[in-house]
Amino acid sequence: MSTVYALLFIVATVVLVVGLARKIVQYAKTPAPLKIPTTPAPVTQSGVVMRMFREVVFFESLFKSTKWTWIFGWLFHMALFVVLLRHLRYFMDPVWLPIQLIQPIGVYAGFAMLIGLAGLLARRIFVDRVRYISAPSDYLWLLVLLFIGISGLMMKFVAHTDIVMVKQFFTGLMGFSIGTLPIDLPLIIHLSLVLVLMILFPFSKLLHVPGIFFSPTRNQVDNPREKRHLADWAKAMEE
Amino acid sequence: MAKAEFDVPELQEYVEVPELVEGTMAHLSPFVAKPDHNTALGFPGELVDDWHDKVLDKLDDLRSRYRSLQVYLDACVKCGACTDKCHYYLSTKDPKNMPVGRQDLLRKVYRRYNTFAGKYFPWLVGAKDLTRETLDEWYSYYHQCSQCRRCSVFCPYGIDTAEISMAAREILDSVGYGQKYCNEIIAKVHDKGNNLGLPGPAILDTLEGLEEDVFDETGVEVKYPLDVKGAEILLVTPSADFFAEPHVDGLIGYGKVFHEAGVSWTLSTTASEAGNFGMFIGSYENMRRVALRIRQAALELGVKRIVFGECGHAWRVAYSFLNTLAGPFDFLDPRYPVPQHICEFTYDLIQQGKLKFDKSANDDMTLTFHDSCNVARATRMGDKPGGQFDIPRAVIKAVCNNYVDMDHETIGEKTFCCGGGGGLLTDDLMEVRVKGALPRMTALQNVIKDEGVTHMAAICAICKSQFTKVLPYYGMDMDQIVSVHQLVSNAIILTGQKTDEDETDADDDA
Numbered sequence: 069m070s071t072v073y074a075l076l077f078i079v080a081t082v083v084l085v086v087g088l089a090r091k092i093v094q095y096a097k098t099p100a101p102l103k104i105p106t107t108p109a110p111v112t113q114s115g116v117v118m119r120m121f122r123e124v125v126f127f128e129s130l131f132k133s134t135k136w137t138w139i140f141g142w143l144f145h146m147a148l149f150v151v152l153l154r155h156l157r158y159f160m161d162p163v164w165l166p167i168q169l170i171q172p173i174g175v176y177a178g179f180a181m182l183i184g185l186a187g188l189l190a191r192r193i194f195v196d197r198v199r200y201i202s203a204p205s206d207y208l209w210l211l212v213l214l215f216i217g218i219s220g221l222m223m224k225f226v227a228h229t230d231i232v233m234v235k236q237f238f239t240g241l242m243g244f245s246i247g248t249l250p251i252d253l254p255l256i257i258h259l260s261l262v263l264v265l266m267i268l269f270p271f272s273k274l275l276h277v278p279g280i281f282f283s284p285t286r287n288q289v290d291n292p293r294e295k296r297h298l299a300d301w302a303k304a305m306e307e
Numbered sequence: 308m309a310k311a312e313f314d315v316p317e318l319q320e321y322v323e324v325p326e327l328v329e330g331t332m333a334h335l336s337p338f339v340a341k342p343d344h345n346t347a348l349g350f351p352g353e354l355v356d357d358w359h360d361k362v363l364d365k366l367d368d369l370r371s372r373y374r375s376l377q378v379y380l381d382a383c384v385k386c387g388a389c390t391d392k393c394h395y396y397l398s399t400k401d402p403k404n405m406p407v408g409r410q411d412l413l414r415k416v417y418r419r420y421n422t423f424a425g426k427y428f429p430w431l432v433g434a435k436d437l438t439r440e441t442l443d444e445w446y447s448y449y450h451q452c453s454q455c456r457r458c459s460v461f462c463p464y465g466i467d468t469a470e471i472s473m474a475a476r477e478i479l480d481s482v483g484y485g486q487k488y489c490n491e492i493i494a495k496v497h498d499k500g501n502n503l504g505l506p507g508p509a510i511l512d513t514l515e516g517l518e519e520d521v522f523d524e525t526g527v528e529v530k531y532p533l534d535v536k537g538a539e540i541l542l543v544t545p546s547a548d549f550f551a552e553p554h555v556d557g558l559i560g561y562g563k564v565f566h567e568a569g570v571s572w573t574l575s576t577t578a579s580e581a582g583n584f585g586m587f588i589g590s591y592e593n594m595r596r597v598a599l600r601i602r603q604a605a606l607e608l609g610v611k612r613i614v615f616g617e618c619g620h621a622w623r624v625a626y627s628f629l630n631t632l633a634g635p636f637d638f639l640d641p642r643y644p645v646p647q648h649i650c651e652f653t654y655d656l657i658q659q660g661k662l663k664f665d666k667s668a669n670d671d672m673t674l675t676f677h678d679s680c681n682v683a684r685a686t687r688m689g690d691k692p693g694g695q696f697d698i699p700r701a702v703i704k705a706v707c708n709n710y711v712d713m714d715h716e717t718i719g720e721k722t723f724c725c726g727g728g729g730g731l732l733t734d735d736l737m738e739v740r741v742k743g744a745l746p747r748m749t750a751l752q753n754v755i756k757d758e759g760v761t762h763m764a765a766i767c768a769i770c771k772s773q774f775t776k777v778l779p780y781y782g783m784d785m786d787q788i789v790s791v792h793q794l795v796s797n798a799i800i801l802t803g804q805k806t807d808e809d810e811t812d813a814d815d816d817a
Contacts (some may be wrong), residue, residue: 091381098374101591103627104467106459106684108692108720123463132721133388133461141386141463191387196327198387200402201411203433205424206385271423276464279382284375285465290687292627293644296634301372305595 074246080266087270095282101299109290144184150177219258313738324391328400336447340485347494351483358482365481375470389458398745406458406468449475455680455724473589488733501546501580526805529566538573544616545768560792578604581621587730598632611640619679619767626686664798673709678722679767706798711758717750727773
């Protein structure tokens with residue numbers, strides 16, 4: 069059992085890293101032949117960095133759009149970020165001080181994450197426009213994340229898992245030595261769904277994570293008159 | 308009120324986000340291009356037999372050439388942020404007019420043939436086979452998008468439906484399923500130099516007529532030159548400015564401003580069109596070919612500067628793409644941006660105190676300003692972000708006493724399209740044009756009622772033509788839409804101009 073999970077985690081990590089790298093290379097290699105920033109847009113590179121920062125950290129455009137989606141979406145993503153930071157303690161020994169300090173907040177973040185996901189799910193079900201555009205996979209992603217959160221919190225508040233053992237398993241795995249996992253239902257659910265998420269990430273709409281950084285409407289400097297912008301394939305037409 | 312064969316929406320105080328009703332606009336498609344218009348643009352004349360494979364090949368080709376397309380096909384999470392942002396959805400209730408609904412028409416085919424999940428689990432991710440019906444659906448709904456980019460403002464990833472619409476139209480063109488309006492016009496530009504197919508002598512005749520009119524009115528010999536070699540400025544303006552109302556009043560205004568600035572300028576027969584419909588059909592090749600005429604004209608006439616007249620999508624191609632498509636412009640005077648917008652030009656003169664105005668000449672009007680979609684969200688004026696909002700307003704306020712903005716949720720970067728942009732300005736699409744104008748008409752009616760607004764100014768040939776047609780459907784007058792440089796023209800006091808009344812002598816210091 070532990071061996072199977074150990075192998076699955078190695079496979080999932082490879083799929084995640086290689087899959088994402090392939091998409092990032094594809095995005096980076098594909099030219100953006102025209103200047104198409106959504107204006108008003110920054111006129112300097114540092115301005116673009118600020119715009120991207122506001123977009124990624126505060127979800128600026130979503131905030132302009134619809135406050136409910138912004139509240140739930142932002143809550144979920146920020147909480148997930150804190151929860152992920154909290155989980156770093158299972159992969160390092162000794163644990164960095166910032167990660168130690170974040171531990172209590174991480175528990176609250178776990179609940180915040182569930183609230184955010186529940187709100188997004190409710191919106192998907194009850195708003196007719198969002199229901200219309202939703203495919204089964206859109207609901208399934210929310211359910212996967214919800215169950216990851218619920219099973220995680222269960223290990224904290226309902227049925228304690230031997231997390232020292234879990235930590236030994238993962239720190240060991242990082243050195244390619246296979247340890248043993250405690251056999252607890254919440255842990256198995258938690259880890260199985262995380263595996264699903266890792267493996268499907270590069271083939272799914274979760275590609276919005278690298279995608280935002282390559283979005284020409286957000287990452288281009290508004291300076292077409294000052295600087296000539298020319299893609300290679302367009303340049304070839306001039307020769 | 309104009310007669311309509313469809314229900315014209317009633318104006319309410321606000322535009323409510325409607326509950327969706329499927330298929331309300333499925334019946335509407337523009338006329339299909341004739342074979343010779345397609346072939347003139349380098350496309351097959353009619354739908355090719357192997358369209359299925361050709362469509363998928365073209366999709367692959369475009370994905371490899373446009374990062375925007377590839378990223379936007381992948382990144383959408385169906386969050387719904389865009390669903391209530393399109394003027395066509397708000398007025399037609401058709402979910403395929405929601406930006407994401409429109410994108411998904413192409414995205415579901417992309418997923419079916421190009422993604423792991425779509426190949427093996429199509430039902431799971433909403434992937435669909437490419438069929439003959441798919442093509443018709445694309446043809447219908449991708450010609451109900453004015454490429455106004457309002458959705459891209461609100462998308463957390465900046466997904467721009469215009470990019471998807473352009474790609475879809477290019478795919479359709481590549482298999483011989485082109486739109487009559489756009490392709491016929493692009494063929495005319497390649498052939499005659501302007502969208503309307505106006506020959507040089509007709510333009511010359513019009514311009515001479517304008518010179519006479521201005522002389523009769525002012526007693527000043529303002530010139531409207533054509534093909535004058537050695538002029539300092541080449542003015543490129545939408546061909547509608549040569550005859551349509553209220554466009555031509557704007558052209559009269561440009562001429563007066565140039566006259567007062569004391570610069571020599573000229574129009575060009577071969578570049579007698581600012582609009583570049585190559586953008587509407589997403590064809591880089593056609594857009595480039597149309598843009599190169601302007602470079603050619605600038606070289607042949609030996610001008611030092613290029614200035615564009617009032618036109619929205621044209622300003623996008625000019626401001627954002629001209630340097631890319633037809634540059635570098637190192638043969639022009641480096642002290643000026645290439646190209647400049649006529650509003651930038653006039654604004655600079657106003658800042659320098661070089662123009663004299665009698666603002667009371669516009670006192671019969673209370674004005675508001677319609678931010679044209681592509682000027683607002685795809686271009687800039689001046690040095691600072693947002694200059695495209697401030698500069699036209701500053702020009703209007705310099706020549707008018709009465710100015711009021713519309714609801715702030717409907718102007719600036721959130722402006723609503725007039726409903727006729729992006730290749731939709733054709734009678735066969737009148738239903739979607741009239742309906743799509745609803746949010747703008749609602750905001751306009753509110754300032755008419757509450758603030759006594761009488762006229763709306765715009766800086767886009769399509770907006771002006773569209774509103775001229777559409778205002779009457781909503782119980783307003785077609786002449787309530789005016790050009791910004793028409794207002795400038797009304798108020799400007801030309802050096803040596805004869806005064807209408809002797810009474811103006813008394814308060815000469817005003």
